[in-house]
Amino acid sequence: MKTAAFLLSSLVLVAGPSWAAESQTAQTKPDLAKGQAKAAQICFTCHATDGSRGQPVYPIIQGQHMDYLVKQLHEFKEGKRKDDVMGPQAKLLTDAEIRDVAAFYATKQVKPGFATNKDTITLGEKIYRGGIADKMVPACAGCHSPNGSGIPAQYPRLGGQHAAYTEKQLNLFRAGNRANSPQMAAIAAKLSDKEIKAVSDYIAGLR
Numbered sequence: 662m663k664t665a666a667f668l669l670s671s672l673v674l675v676a677g678p679s680w681a682a683e684s685q686t687a688q689t690k691p692d693l694a695k696g697q698a699k700a701a702q703i704c705f706t707c708h709a710t711d712g713s714r715g716q717p718v719y720p721i722i723q724g725q726h727m728d729y730l731v732k733q734l735h736e737f738k739e740g741k742r743k744d745d746v747m748g749p750q751a752k753l754l755t756d757a758e759i760r761d762v763a764a765f766y767a768t769k770q771v772k773p774g775f776a777t778n779k780d781t782i783t784l785g786e787k788i789y790r791g792g793i794a795d796k797m798v799p800a801c802a803g804c805h806s807p808n809g810s811g812i813p814a815q816y817p818r819l820g821g822q823h824a825a826y827t828e829k830q831l832n833l834f835r836a837g838n839r840a841n842s843p844q845m846a847a848i849a850a851k852l853s854d855k856e857i858k859a860v861s862d863y864i865a866g867l868r
Contacts, residue, residue, distance in 0.1 A: 693761070721774075727763045730766060734763065737750070774821035785864070789863055798851050827864050831860075
Protein backbone atom coordinates (compact mmCIF):
# COMPACT_ATOMS: atom_id res chain seq x y z
CA MET A 662 0.00 0.00 0.00
CA LYS A 663 1.35 3.38 -0.95
CA THR A 664 1.57 5.84 1.88
CA ALA A 665 1.24 8.89 -0.32
CA ALA A 666 0.54 12.19 1.35
CA PHE A 667 -3.21 12.40 1.56
CA LEU A 668 -5.28 14.49 3.96
CA LEU A 669 -8.43 14.26 5.99
CA SER A 670 -9.76 17.72 5.38
CA SER A 671 -9.19 20.36 2.72
CA LEU A 672 -5.40 20.33 2.28
CA VAL A 673 -2.80 22.86 1.35
CA LEU A 674 -1.02 21.10 -1.51
CA VAL A 675 -1.33 23.56 -4.37
CA ALA A 676 -1.16 27.24 -3.56
CA GLY A 677 -3.29 29.64 -5.51
CA PRO A 678 -0.94 31.87 -7.49
CA SER A 679 -2.25 35.24 -6.35
CA TRP A 680 -2.35 34.84 -2.58
CA ALA A 681 0.60 32.44 -2.47
CA ALA A 682 2.81 35.03 -4.16
CA GLU A 683 1.57 37.67 -1.76
CA SER A 684 2.27 35.41 1.21
CA GLN A 685 5.83 34.87 0.07
CA THR A 686 6.65 38.46 -0.79
CA ALA A 687 4.58 40.61 1.54
CA GLN A 688 6.72 42.57 3.99
CA THR A 689 3.90 43.73 6.24
CA LYS A 690 3.21 41.49 9.19
CA PRO A 691 -0.41 40.59 9.95
CA ASP A 692 -2.14 43.04 12.26
CA LEU A 693 -3.64 40.97 15.08
CA ALA A 694 -5.67 43.87 16.46
CA LYS A 695 -7.30 44.45 13.09
CA GLY A 696 -7.84 40.73 12.72
CA GLN A 697 -9.57 40.58 16.09
CA ALA A 698 -11.77 43.56 15.22
CA LYS A 699 -12.79 42.05 11.89
CA ALA A 700 -13.45 38.67 13.51
CA ALA A 701 -15.68 40.35 16.09
CA GLN A 702 -17.51 42.12 13.29
CA ILE A 703 -18.32 39.27 10.88
CA CYS A 704 -16.97 35.91 12.15
CA PHE A 705 -18.17 35.62 15.74
CA THR A 706 -21.74 34.47 14.97
CA CYS A 707 -20.59 31.09 13.67
CA HIS A 708 -17.08 30.72 15.07
CA ALA A 709 -17.30 32.51 18.44
CA THR A 710 -15.08 35.49 19.20
CA ASP A 711 -11.96 33.33 19.59
CA GLY A 712 -12.73 30.61 17.04
CA SER A 713 -13.52 28.13 19.80
CA ARG A 714 -16.25 25.62 20.38
CA GLY A 715 -19.22 27.27 18.68
CA GLN A 716 -22.00 25.42 16.89
CA PRO A 717 -20.98 21.90 15.78
CA VAL A 718 -21.92 22.53 12.16
CA TYR A 719 -19.20 25.19 11.96
CA PRO A 720 -15.48 24.46 12.32
CA ILE A 721 -13.36 25.25 15.32
CA ILE A 722 -10.67 27.51 13.90
CA GLN A 723 -8.74 28.57 16.98
CA GLY A 724 -5.14 27.43 16.67
CA GLN A 725 -5.57 26.50 13.01
CA HIS A 726 -2.53 27.15 10.85
CA MET A 727 -2.57 30.66 9.40
CA ASP A 728 -1.62 29.57 5.88
CA TYR A 729 -4.41 27.01 5.85
CA LEU A 730 -7.01 29.59 6.91
CA VAL A 731 -5.73 32.05 4.30
CA LYS A 732 -6.01 29.39 1.61
CA GLN A 733 -9.56 28.45 2.56
CA LEU A 734 -10.75 32.06 2.74
CA HIS A 735 -9.32 32.82 -0.68
CA GLU A 736 -10.94 29.72 -2.13
CA PHE A 737 -14.29 30.70 -0.63
CA LYS A 738 -13.82 34.19 -2.04
CA GLU A 739 -12.92 32.89 -5.50
CA GLY A 740 -15.66 30.25 -5.55
CA LYS A 741 -13.26 27.31 -5.67
CA ARG A 742 -14.75 26.11 -2.41
CA LYS A 743 -18.52 26.46 -2.36
CA ASP A 744 -20.51 27.48 0.69
CA ASP A 745 -23.63 29.63 0.84
CA VAL A 746 -22.49 31.32 4.06
CA MET A 747 -18.72 31.55 3.71
CA GLY A 748 -18.68 32.55 0.04
CA PRO A 749 -20.43 35.91 0.55
CA GLN A 750 -18.56 36.57 3.82
CA ALA A 751 -15.14 35.96 2.26
CA LYS A 752 -15.95 38.32 -0.58
CA LEU A 753 -16.27 41.11 1.96
CA LEU A 754 -12.62 40.71 2.97
CA THR A 755 -9.59 42.25 1.34
CA ASP A 756 -6.39 40.23 1.03
CA ALA A 757 -4.94 42.10 4.01
CA GLU A 758 -8.05 41.45 6.11
CA ILE A 759 -7.91 37.75 5.25
CA ARG A 760 -4.31 37.64 6.43
CA ASP A 761 -5.12 39.57 9.62
CA VAL A 762 -8.13 37.41 10.53
CA ALA A 763 -6.26 34.19 9.82
CA ALA A 764 -3.31 35.31 11.94
CA PHE A 765 -5.62 36.29 14.81
CA TYR A 766 -7.34 32.90 14.95
CA ALA A 767 -4.04 31.06 14.55
CA THR A 768 -2.75 32.64 17.78
CA LYS A 769 -5.64 31.42 19.92
CA GLN A 770 -5.07 28.57 22.34
CA VAL A 771 -6.62 25.29 21.25
CA LYS A 772 -9.15 23.80 23.67
CA PRO A 773 -9.53 20.01 23.94
CA GLY A 774 -12.49 18.18 22.49
CA PHE A 775 -13.90 14.75 23.24
CA ALA A 776 -14.92 11.63 21.38
CA THR A 777 -18.42 10.58 22.39
CA ASN A 778 -19.08 7.18 20.80
CA LYS A 779 -17.26 4.46 22.73
CA ASP A 780 -18.50 1.83 20.28
CA THR A 781 -16.51 3.27 17.37
CA ILE A 782 -13.30 4.39 19.08
CA THR A 783 -11.36 1.31 18.01
CA LEU A 784 -12.39 1.62 14.37
CA GLY A 785 -11.75 5.37 14.33
CA GLU A 786 -8.30 4.92 15.84
CA LYS A 787 -7.46 2.17 13.35
CA ILE A 788 -8.34 4.38 10.39
CA TYR A 789 -6.61 7.47 11.75
CA ARG A 790 -3.39 5.75 12.77
CA GLY A 791 -3.16 2.89 10.29
CA GLY A 792 -5.49 3.62 7.37
CA ILE A 793 -7.43 0.87 5.62
CA ALA A 794 -5.06 -1.34 3.66
CA ASP A 795 -7.76 -3.21 1.73
CA LYS A 796 -9.12 0.08 0.39
CA MET A 797 -5.78 1.79 -0.18
CA VAL A 798 -6.72 4.45 2.37
CA PRO A 799 -3.61 5.97 4.01
CA ALA A 800 -3.34 6.75 7.70
CA CYS A 801 -4.66 10.20 8.53
CA ALA A 802 -1.82 10.61 11.04
CA GLY A 803 0.70 10.62 8.20
CA CYS A 804 -0.37 14.12 7.19
CA HIS A 805 -2.19 15.40 10.24
CA SER A 806 0.26 14.03 12.85
CA PRO A 807 -0.52 11.49 15.59
CA ASN A 808 -2.14 14.08 17.85
CA GLY A 809 -4.05 15.84 15.07
CA SER A 810 -1.97 19.02 15.14
CA GLY A 811 -1.30 18.86 11.42
CA ILE A 812 1.80 20.12 9.65
CA PRO A 813 1.99 23.93 9.40
CA ALA A 814 1.69 25.40 5.90
CA GLN A 815 0.69 22.03 4.47
CA TYR A 816 -1.92 20.09 6.41
CA PRO A 817 -4.60 21.48 8.73
CA ARG A 818 -5.03 20.83 12.42
CA LEU A 819 -7.83 18.31 13.01
CA GLY A 820 -7.50 17.39 16.68
CA GLY A 821 -10.50 18.44 18.75
CA GLN A 822 -12.59 19.41 15.74
CA HIS A 823 -16.35 18.96 16.01
CA ALA A 824 -17.18 15.43 14.87
CA ALA A 825 -20.27 16.73 13.07
CA TYR A 826 -18.18 19.17 11.05
CA THR A 827 -15.51 16.63 10.09
CA GLU A 828 -18.22 14.15 9.10
CA LYS A 829 -19.95 16.78 6.99
CA GLN A 830 -16.75 17.67 5.14
CA LEU A 831 -15.88 14.04 4.44
CA ASN A 832 -19.35 13.50 3.04
CA LEU A 833 -19.00 16.61 0.87
CA PHE A 834 -15.68 15.33 -0.45
CA ARG A 835 -17.17 11.89 -1.10
CA ALA A 836 -20.15 13.32 -2.97
CA GLY A 837 -17.96 15.61 -5.07
CA ASN A 838 -19.56 18.72 -3.60
CA ARG A 839 -16.32 19.98 -2.12
CA ALA A 840 -13.82 20.18 -4.93
CA ASN A 841 -10.86 22.09 -3.53
CA SER A 842 -8.88 18.96 -2.63
CA PRO A 843 -8.75 16.12 -5.20
CA GLN A 844 -6.68 14.11 -2.73
CA MET A 845 -9.36 14.21 -0.06
CA ALA A 846 -12.10 13.49 -2.58
CA ALA A 847 -10.22 10.35 -3.61
CA ILE A 848 -9.84 9.20 -0.01
CA ALA A 849 -13.39 9.99 1.07
CA ALA A 850 -14.76 8.11 -1.94
CA LYS A 851 -13.39 4.91 -0.40
CA LEU A 852 -14.94 5.40 3.04
CA SER A 853 -18.29 4.01 4.18
CA ASP A 854 -20.75 5.96 6.32
CA LYS A 855 -19.67 3.92 9.34
CA GLU A 856 -15.98 4.61 8.72
CA ILE A 857 -16.56 8.33 8.26
CA LYS A 858 -18.54 8.55 11.50
CA ALA A 859 -15.95 6.54 13.42
CA VAL A 860 -12.89 8.50 12.32
CA SER A 861 -14.70 11.85 12.72
CA ASP A 862 -15.61 11.03 16.32
CA TYR A 863 -12.10 9.78 17.07
CA ILE A 864 -10.56 12.99 15.69
CA ALA A 865 -12.74 15.03 18.06
CA GLY A 866 -10.90 13.51 21.01
CA LEU A 867 -7.36 13.95 19.72
CA ARG A 868 -5.11 16.26 21.73
